[in-house]
Amino acid sequence: MSKEKISFIQPRHTYAPKEGLGHVYKPDSVLIPAARIMEAGGEVSAIQDLNLHPLEPARHANVIGVNLLGAPYIPEVEKQIGKMVAPDARLVLGGQVVSGLTESQRKKLFGPRFINGNDDTTLAATLGIKTKDLPSIYATSVVPAYEMIPDAEMKQYLSHEFSFFLSQGCRYNCSFCAVTQRTKEDPATEKITAAKEIYRRPDILEKDLGYLIEKAKKLDVAKLDIYLSNLDVFQTPQKLAEFAEIVNRLKNLHPGFALNMRGLSTVTSFLDAHRNKKYPDAIRKMKEAGLHTIGFGIDGGTPEIWKSIQKGHNTGDKCLRAIQVMRQEYGLTPEILMVFGHPQETEESLKAAVTFTEAMIEQYGVTPRPYVAKDVVPGNDYWMAPVNQKRIEFLLQHPQYFQALDYAALPSSISHPDQHMRILVEKYYRQIIEIPGTTTKLIYPISPESNGEEILHLNEGGYDN
Numbered sequence: 001m002s003k004e005k006i007s008f009i010q011p012r013h014t015y016a017p018k019e020g021l022g023h024v025y026k027p028d029s030v031l032i033p034a035a036r037i038m039e040a041g042g043e044v045s046a047i048q049d050l051n052l053h054p055l056e057p058a059r060h061a062n063v064i065g066v067n068l069l070g071a072p073y074i075p076e077v078e079k080q081i082g083k084m085v086a087p088d089a090r091l092v093l094g095g096q097v098v099s100g101l102t103e104s105q106r107k108k109l110f111g112p113r114f115i116n117g118n119d120d121t122t123l124a125a126t127l128g129i130k131t132k133d134l135p136s137i138y139a140t141s142v143v144p145a146y147e148m149i150p151d152a153e154m155k156q157y158l159s160h161e162f163s164f165f166l167s168q169g170c171r172y173n174c175s176f177c178a179v180t181q182r183t184k185e186d187p188a189t190e191k192i193t194a195a196k197e198i199y200r201r202p203d204i205l206e207k208d209l210g211y212l213i214e215k216a217k218k219l220d221v222a223k224l225d226i227y228l229s230n231l232d233v234f235q236t237p238q239k240l241a242e243f244a245e246i247v248n249r250l251k252n253l254h255p256g257f258a259l260n261m262r263g264l265s266t267v268t269s270f271l272d273a274h275r276n277k278k279y280p281d282a283i284r285k286m287k288e289a290g291l292h293t294i295g296f297g298i299d300g301g302t303p304e305i306w307k308s309i310q311k312g313h314n315t316g317d318k319c320l321r322a323i324q325v326m327r328q329e330y331g332l333t334p335e336i337l338m339v340f341g342h343p344q345e346t347e348e349s350l351k352a353a354v355t356f357t358e359a360m361i362e363q364y365g366v367t368p369r370p371y372v373a374k375d376v377v378p379g380n381d382y383w384m385a386p387v388n389q390k391r392i393e394f395l396l397q398h399p400q401y402f403q404a405l406d407y408a409a410l411p412s413s414i415s416h417p418d419q420h421m422r423i424l425v426e427k428y429y430r431q432i433i434e435i436p437g438t439t440t441k442l443i444y445p446i447s448p449e450s451n452g453e454e455i456l457h458l459n460e461g462g463y464d465n
Contacts, residue, residue: 002128003041003042003043003127003128003129004061004062004063004126004127004128005043005044005045005061005062005063006034006037006042006043006044006045006061006063006064006065006092006127007044007045007046007047007048007061007063007064007065008030008033008034008044008046008047008048008064008065008066008067009030009048009050009055009064009065009066009067009084010027010030010047010048010049010050010051010067011050011066011067011068011073011076011077011080011084012050012051012076013051013073013076013463014072014073014075014076014403014456014459015443015456015459015460015461015462015463016051016460016461017460017461021051021052021156022050022051022052023051023463024051024052024156024157024159024160025051025157025160025161025162025163025463026157026158026160026162026163027049027067027069028142028162028163028164028165028229029067029069029094029095029096030047030049030065030067030094030145031047031142031145031146032137032140032142032145032165033065033094033117033123034047034065034144034145034148035140035141035142035143035144035145036134036135036137036140037123037127037129037134038144038145039133039134039135039140039141039144040124040129040130040133040134040135041129041133042127042128042129044145044148045061046061046148047145047148047149049153052153052156053153055083055084061089062088062089062090063089063090063092063115063126063127064084064085064086064089064090064091064092065092065093065094065117066084066091066092066093066094067094067095068093068094068095068096068097068098069095069096069097070095070096070097070406071097071178071377071378071402071403071405071406072402072403072405072406073095073097074097074109074399074402074403075399075400075401075402075403075446077093077110078109078110078399081110081111085113089113090113090115090126091110091111091113091114091115092115092116092117092123092126093106093110093114093115093116093117094117094118095118096178096179096379097178097378097379098116098117098118099118099379100178100377100378100379100380100383101378101379103116105378105392105396108396109396109399120134137165137168137200138198138199138200138201138204139200139201139204140204141204141207141208142165142208143207143208143211146208146211146212146215151219154215154219155219155221158212158215158216158219158221158224159221160225161225161226161227161465162224162225162226162227163226163227163228163229164208164209164212164226164227164228164229165200165229166199166200166205166228166229166230166243167197167198167199167200167229167230167231167236167239168181168197168198168229168231169181169182169195169196169197169198169231169235170182170195170197170231170232170235171194171195171196171197171232171235172232172266172310172311172313173310173381174297174299174309174310174311175308175309175310175311175342175375175380175381175382176299176309176339176342176373176374176375176377176380176381176382177380178377178378178379178380178383179231179379181195181231182195182231197230197231197232197235197236197239199236199239199242199243202242202243202246205243205246206246206249206250209246209247209250210250210253212224213250213254213257213259214254216257217254217257222257222258223257223258223259223260224257224258224259224260225260226259226260226261226262226290227261227262227263227465228261228262228263228264230263230264230265231264232264232265232266232269233263233264233265233269233270233286233294234265234266234269234270234272234273234282234283235269237272237273237276237278237279237282238278238279238282240273240282240285240286241279241281241282241285241286243286243289244282244285244286244288244289245285247259247261247289247290248285248288248289251289251290258290259289259290260290260292261286261289261290261291261292262291262292262293262294262295262335263291263293263294263295264294264295264297264337265294265295265296265297266296266297266313266314267296267297267298267313267314267318267319267321267322268313268314268318270283270294270296270322270325270326271318271321271322271325274325274329283330284330287330287331287332291332292332292333293332293333293334293335293367294326294332294333294334294335295334295335295336295337295369296319296322296323296326296334296335296336296337297311297314297337297339298314298319298336298337298338298353298356298357299311299314299337299338299339299340299373300314300338300339300340300342300349300353301340301349301350301351301352301353301354301355301356302348302349302352303315303316304344304349305340305342305344305345305349308342308343308344309342309344309373310381316356319356320360322334323336323360323364323366324364327364327365327366328364333365333366333367334360334364334366334367335366335367335368335369335439336356336357336360336366336367336368336369336370337369337370337371338353338357338368338369338370338371338432339370339371339372339373339407340353340370340371340372340373340425340428340429341372341373341411341416341421341425341428341429342373342375343373343375343382343421345421345424345425347424350424350425350427350428351428353428353432354428354431354432357370357432357435358435361435361437367437367438367439368432368435368437368438368439368440369438369439369440370429370432370433370438370440371407371408371440372407372408372409372410372411372415372425372429373407374404374405374406374407374409374415375388375415376388376391376392376395376405376415377405391414391417395414400446400452401414401446401447401448403445403446403455404445404446404447406443406445407464408440408441408442408443408462408464409443409444409445410426410429410430410442410443410444410445411425411426411429411445412445412447412449412450413447413448413449414445414447414448415445430442439465440464441462441463441464442462443459443462444458444459
């Protein structure tokens with residue numbers, strides 16, 4: 001079996017200016033597969049981030065790996081394939097969106113040279129390595145890929161907040177969520193496939209985080225700002241406490257070096273961890289390790305909306321209690337992640353979402369982080385539902401409109417076909433996004449009723465964090 005070299009490319013962010021720095025964010029969804037391939041005996045010839053420098057010719061690679069971070073990247077990648085991939089090269093696409101698309105949808109968007117990089121068997125066959133030699137993502141150290149990054153680029157990454165791969169998996173099944181590693185219900189059969197959280201091996205976590213701390217010190221970076229990858233940070237208190245011990249051990253080895261962490265949680269998992277008698281100190285240990293902010297997925301304003309989006313584990317009392325405990329008992333900053341504008345909304349429910357956010361800001365100083373719900377997003381329940389297939393076919397025929405699925409974007413005919421509902425959602429989203437301290441940047445959607453070039457100019461620099 002002859003081996004093929006692969007060159008990895010992180011596409012330039014959809015909202016990046018034409019020149020200069022784009023969105024500086026350490027691209028682990030490129031670095032992790034690169035590290036896995038190297039550990040399996042494959043050859044990675046280059047890792048290029050087009051947010052940091054212009055595209056260079058792939059260095060002697062017949063296979064090009066490209067990361068699709070989210071639906072808004074689809075038009076950019078689809079448009080740039082000709083520049084990124086030589087006529088005789090094959091295109092390996094990876095990332096969350098790829099798993100959310102069907103095989104026929106992938107081919108329709110990216111052409112016959114497309115290879116599913118999320119399928120280990122296909123990936124190994126393409127590169128001439130053995131599938132069994134590809135390590136689990138939970139047992140892969142990213143250090144070999146980090147070592148391919150020039151110091152100037154690594155300093156950029158470490159000087160900005162970046163994601164640290166800690167775990168994957170969520171036991172909940174929110175309808176609008178496009179994450180593949182979550183509990184799912186088949187819309188046709190109603191069969192539920194349960195998921196659970198899986199952590200990376202502790203020794204790998206310690207090795208990778210230790211490397212980043214030592215590298216930062218060598219590059220005169222005095223602190224690291226980290227976004228934890230957990231879909232629901234407090235799901236598994238035992239594993240979280242073990243990670244906190246790793247962080248604190250590394251901090252003791254590097255006195256004076258600061259680690260600042262934030263993440264995302266359901267209110268249920270947080271309250272369960274708070275009451276957990278077996279591992280009662282997981283939250284406090286994480287605070288000692290550097291945790292400062294947690295975003296609670298509120299995602300609605302009424303019990304009816306929570307039930308309609310399969311988020312019935314939320315109640316008004318639980319949301320309020322979680323925010324109170326987070327602020328008053330742990331001294332941590334609560335964020336309200338308010339994904340609202342779901343298909344079943346009413347004006348009353350939209351108004352309730354805004355009112356709750358305003359009240360929590362006034363009473364507990366929460367940070368608002370609102371988004372517009374997008375029903376048809378590759379991988380979520382709505383995307384798979386038969387009733388939405390005509391809308392999806394329209395998107396596949398007009399890839400530029402995938403940008404309108406950005407959760408930070410105003411509603412459009414792509415995401416909210418009903419005009420009356422679209423007007424209401426925009427009204428209340430604008431209200432909540434104009435609250436002082438809101439972290440979300442307003443994004444304008446590219447849709448049949450807008451001018452695409454003008455919208456791209458308006459959105460320049462509008463990176464979410």
